Amino acid sequence: MEGEKRDKDVLIRDARFSDIDPLTNLRPPRGLHADRIRDPHLSQDARYVVAESNGRPVGFGVIHFRGDPLWDRPDQVPLVMDLWVDPDLRGRGIGKKVLRALEQTAREKGFSCVFLQVQAERNPRAVELYRKLGYQPLQSRGHRDPYHTVDDEGNVKEGTEVIVDMQKWLD
Numbered sequence: 001m002e003g004e005k006r007d008k009d010v011l012i013r014d015a016r017f018s019d020i021d022p023l024t025n026l027r028p029p030r031g032l033h034a035d036r037i038r039d040p041h042l043s044q045d046a047r048y049v050v051a052e053s054n055g056r057p058v059g060f061g062v063i064h065f066r067g068d069p070l071w072d073r074p075d076q077v078p079l080v081m082d083l084w085v086d087p088d089l090r091g092r093g094i095g096k097k098v099l100r101a102l103e104q105t106a107r108e109k110g111f112s113c114v115f116l117q118v119q120a121e122r123n124p125r126a127v128e129l130y131r132k133l134g135y136q137p138l139q140s141r142g143h144r145d146p147y148h149t150v151d152d153e154g155n156v157k158e159g160t161e162v163i164v165d166m167q168k169w170l171d
């Protein structure tokens with residue numbers, strides 16, 4: 001009940017320039033947010049939202065409406081990525097609220113389903129959230145995908161991760 005009460009104080013809105021600093025403090029690197037908020041193409045082909053509580057961002061999520069040829073599954077659109085909530089505020093319904101807002105945008109654009117990908121073994125909590133909201137895994141076992149990330153300091157991280165693709169049909 002407490003969680004539901006708090007959830008009502010959370011507003012989901014489009015990310016804006018003034019969010020770049022607080023979002024970076026919340027979850028570096030800066031480029032993760034700045035690139036999305038500044039890119040005019042991305043603003044047409046995606047929606048980047050923040051969850052705001054007491055005037056500050058406490059979470060975020062993005063949905064892409066156009067596949068990127070560099071993705072391993074460019075046909076899986078709309079694709080939800082980078083759902084994230086302040087660790088101190090998890091378990092209060094904020095992640096669910098962000099995801100529902102992204103799904104609603106897909107619905108309004110005329111899409112009949114939404115996709116996402118999850119590191120199922122490392123992130124059972126996220127899998128539980130997605131299942132509760134009606135997402136179904138597209139594979140019984142995950143597939144091993146390579147990743148390559150570069151942070152603001154130029155540190156490169158590479159490796160492979162076990163991914164499960166999930167899909168939800170929108171009503």
Ligand SMILES: CC(C)(COP(=O)(O)OP(=O)(O)OC[C@H]1O[C@@H](n2cnc3c(N)ncnc32)[C@H](O)[C@@H]1OP(=O)(O)O)[C@@H](O)C(=O)NCCC(=O)NCCS
Nearest residue numbers: 083084085090091092093094095096117118125126128129
């Ligand atoms: C995954 C994440 C976004 C969930 O956000 P959240 O605000 O904590 O989620 P919610 O409070 O909306 O919880 C939704 C569901 O998640 C599950 N959940 C929440 N807290 C949980 C916990 N402590 N243990 C297990 N499951 C939990 C429950 O199924 C919950 O449903 P319920 O409220 O009906 O019980 C958040 O944990 C997070 O930012 N994790 C790190 C980033 C990440 O892994 N993102 C997903 C990438 S695929």
